[in-house]
Amino acid sequence: MDFSAHNSTPNPLFQKIEQVRRRQSTVRDTHITLAHGSGGKAMRDLIDDIFVSSFDNPILSQLEDQASFNLSQLLPQGDRLAFTTDSYVVDPLFFPGSDIGELAVNGTINDLAVSGAKPLYLTCSVILEEGLPTATLRRVAASMKAAAQTAGVQIVTGDTKVVYRGAADKLFINTAGIGIIPTGINISAHNIQPGDAIIINGELGNHGAAILIARGELALETDIKSDCQPLHGLVETILNVCPEIHAMRDATRGGLATVLNEFALSSHVGIRINEASIPVREEVQGMCEILGLDPLYLANEGKLVVVVGSDKADTVLSAMQSHPAGKNACIIGEVISAPPGVVLLKTAFGTERIVDMLVGEQLPRIC
Incomplete structure (x- = not known):
């Protein structure tokens, strides 16, 4: 059942009555039951009390089975539509620095942002397990509301x-x-072209490390927090000084190594990065050494990889460093012509090794 799937009518009086009735809808159950997915009153109360009340906005309040937009208002903002979808199954639901709700909002925003798009509207569909505490769902919805408000986007429909x-x-x-x-x-x-510079906006691996620590499977104490954050403001800052960005991607599952391999394969070029230039927090590096992990493959939820012509690299870097989400930005490598489709790492010892695509999964269910 959609968040908006209630009886609606163009009669203003009926609409007012429905709005009053909906505001009185309250979930009294302490845990989710199968009745909350039945399509009846229990489900309506759940949707109204937790989701509609949290995400309320002019589009959602129309209470239709879909969200509709005025194209005449969208066209002046650009000439192309960006559309993306993602699912979030992170374990645990709450972890240092963020939670599944904020992660879902920011992750989708960032997938739009790396195309250069200004994010506008989100959907939210949830699959709930029978027995989930209602308080947990309220907390997640409140987190999504706060993240959407901070980012300036609207959650306009759902299921x-x-x-x-x-x-x-x-x-x-x-x-x-x-x-x-x-x-x-x-x-x-x-x-992407040979000679391009590769820039990232800060430390790698904080999200993956925070999730691993939060699972409580390791006797480690650390203050590492997830880097979960929206990146569209940083992207706007970049494009304001250099609209000619060649490529951009957020380094989530598979980390920096996977993004760079995808770039190299798509553009049939080689990429060389410098290990000494790649920022990794000391605690994250130490955890990786203990567990045999590689920070280049750890997940991030607020890290951006930018590829730009070398003549624009310093300008872009300076702009990124002026933004809170890019204050630790740095140039970590360059694009080379050969070997095509290969990522090379110049190590601290002066040697080179191939950084391949991630095989398997270092840490499952990190987003």
Whole structure:
């Protein structure tokens, strides 16, 4: 059942009555039951009390089975639509620095942002396990509300499903996002050329490390927090000084190494990065050494990889460092012509090794 799937009518009086009735809807159950997915009153109360009340905005308040937009208002902002979707199954739901709700909002925003798009609208669909504490769901919805407000986007429609106890692990979220790409922006891995500079906006691996520590499987004490943050403001800052960005991608699952390999394969070029230039927090590096992990493959949720012509690199770097999300930005390497499709790492010992695509999964369910 959609968040907006209630009876609606163009009669203003009926609409007012429905709005008053909905405001009185309250979830009294302490845990999610199968009735909350039945399509009846229990489900309506859950949606109204937790989701609609949290995400309320002019589009959502129309209470239709879909969100509709005025194209005449969108067209002046750009000439292309960016559309993405992602699902979030992170374990645990809450971890140092963030939680599954904020992660779902920011992750989808960032997928739009790396195309150069201005994120505008999100959807939110949840799959709930029978027995999930209602307080947990409220906390997640409040986190999504705060993240959306901070980023200046609206959650405009959604869906709720409940599955039997044991058929899911507490709570899964799917979000989709729509944004507008400004005229003249063409960001694609196929634009990458030999000589381009590679820039990242800060330390690698904090999110993956925070998730691992939060699972409580290791006797480690640290203040590492997830780097979860929206990146569209940083992207806007970059494009203001250099609309000719060649490629951009957020380094989530698979980390920096996977993004660079995708770039190299898409553009048929080689990439060389300098180990000494790659920022990794000391605690993250130490954890990786203990566990035999490589920070180049650890997940991030607030890290951006930018590829730009070498003549624009210093300008872009300076702009990134002026933004809170890019204050630790640095140039870490360059694009080379050969060997094509290969990423090379210049080590601290002066040698080179191949950084291959991640095989398997270092840490499952990190987003």
